[in-house]
Amino acid sequence: MPQYSSDTRSQQSGVSRRSILTGTLAGLMVPTAALTLGADGAAAVGPGPIRPLGTTRHITVYAEPLPGGLHGYGLAPGKATIPGPLLEMWEGDTLQVELVNNTDKRLSIHPHGVDYTTESDGSPFNDSFNEPGETRTYTWRSHAQTQLDDGHWVPGTAGYWHYHDHAMDGEHGTAGLRAGLYGGLVVRRKGDILPDRTYTVVFNDMTINNKSAPDTPMFEANLGETVEFVAIGHGDQLHTFHLHAHRWANNRTGYLTGPDDPSQVIDTRDLNPGDSFGFQVKAGQAVGAGAWMYHCHVQFHSDGGMAGIFLVRNADGTMPAGAQEAIDRFHEHGGHTAGSTAGTDAETRTQTDAATHAEEGHTGH
Incomplete structure (x- = not known):
């Protein structure tokens, strides 16, 4: 497939994809982690919690105010967007999201579709949020579909999910959602077409x-x-x-x-x-x-x-x-x-x- 520089793309297109396949350094870079998929991501079989066997990666996300009373997430200071950057994982990976709150509002980042503890829930219900100016790390895990000892199959995490604020001006983050604090989260399975x-x-x-x-x-x-x-x-x-x-x-x-x-x-x-x-x-x-x-x-x-x-x-x-x-x-x-x-x-x-x-x-x- 053709590969474009960001300059070429900006000249030919009025649209963007600020994406990170967990481990890239910037939203518009080619996702290098995709080149080193490594292990097949199969999760362990047996009782107990499902444990990812993939790579653990760390990214920093900045929550910042935007004009008109809006807010957004970004991968660098001053780069907040609506929607926020598209975050991508391979099934089996763990993603550590360090959220820097550069606003004067309480807020968080809450994911759908992936695995996390109560500490990474991103909701006031579990005392999981960022106060103004605070930095907090949220850990999201994923797993492949797994057969348990009793024969039941547990579905994998692969899918099209999303993340959003769950704490601004209330228990459910309604104000944050209306202001633009949301983005896409894709968990890919080995062999998926990119x-x-x-x-x-x-x-x-x-x-x-x-x-x-x-x-x-x-x-x-x-x-x-x-x-x-x-x-x-x-x-x-x-x-x-x-x-x-x-x-x-x-x-x-x-x-x-x-x-x-x-x-x-x-x-x-x-x-x-x-x-x-x-x-x-x-x-x-x-x-x-x-x-x-x-x-x-x-x-x-x-x-x-x-x-x-x-x-x-x-x-x-x-x-x-x-x-x-x-x-x-x-x-x-x-x-x-x-x-x-x-x-x-x-x-x-x-x-x-x-x-x-x-x-x-x-x-x-």
Whole structure:
């Protein structure tokens, strides 16, 4: 697959993937840990707690204020974004998240889908949070699917998950979620296909990544690239996520395992508060390059601004015929009214250029 420098990506794309495959040094670097997967991640069989056999890695995440009363997580001081950086683990890995609270608010980081003790719960209920100015380490573990001595199978951790604040201005972090303290968490299984580009899309009340159309993120890819979407729901509204002209299998990866795979093939899925799912598609497969819409299919939600663009460029990165005109029409759409969360450039850095995975050392790519 082509590999882009961050400069090239920022010039050709209005979107970004700030991602870390546990152990990389910066959000836009090629995830080098993916090149050294190592052990097969099988968990021990038998009674007692499931213990990861993978790598233990450490990252530092900074919680910081953003303009307009918003807040975000970032991988370096002054780099907070909405959504926060996409965090990735291999099934069996342990991730130590050192959270630095650079705000004047109590807050935390609470994960979904992974293993953790009460000390790393990230909730006031378990006295697990950061006071203003405090640094605290949260430990997240993962495990492969395991058969116990009694014959029962314990599911593995691999999946599309997420993390968020659970402590700002209350016991459940409602204010933190509304302010933008959330992000994606992907736990991969050995042998999983790695995407060329990954995008996090969060339906948060009546916004997408705390934006309303026409200011919602435009996700970009070249024709034929493998694109991964991590979809997350927050807030008080029930939603559906719909992507025009692309379909995926309703299973863990979005791929069919073979011609007899009974998984339902869909192009729309419920996305409600606390939900998360992900899938991969080949950009423009069977339909070609163009500007394709993604949106909530609750009609008054899409009319109210819950819509955005998935721009599939030609294979050489050039703009396909008619795409710019479609983008212009979207920006002039009278039914889309920008909400109060439109904000500034500092708030939209999350989706400003696309990241690339390295091919080496991976099966299935």
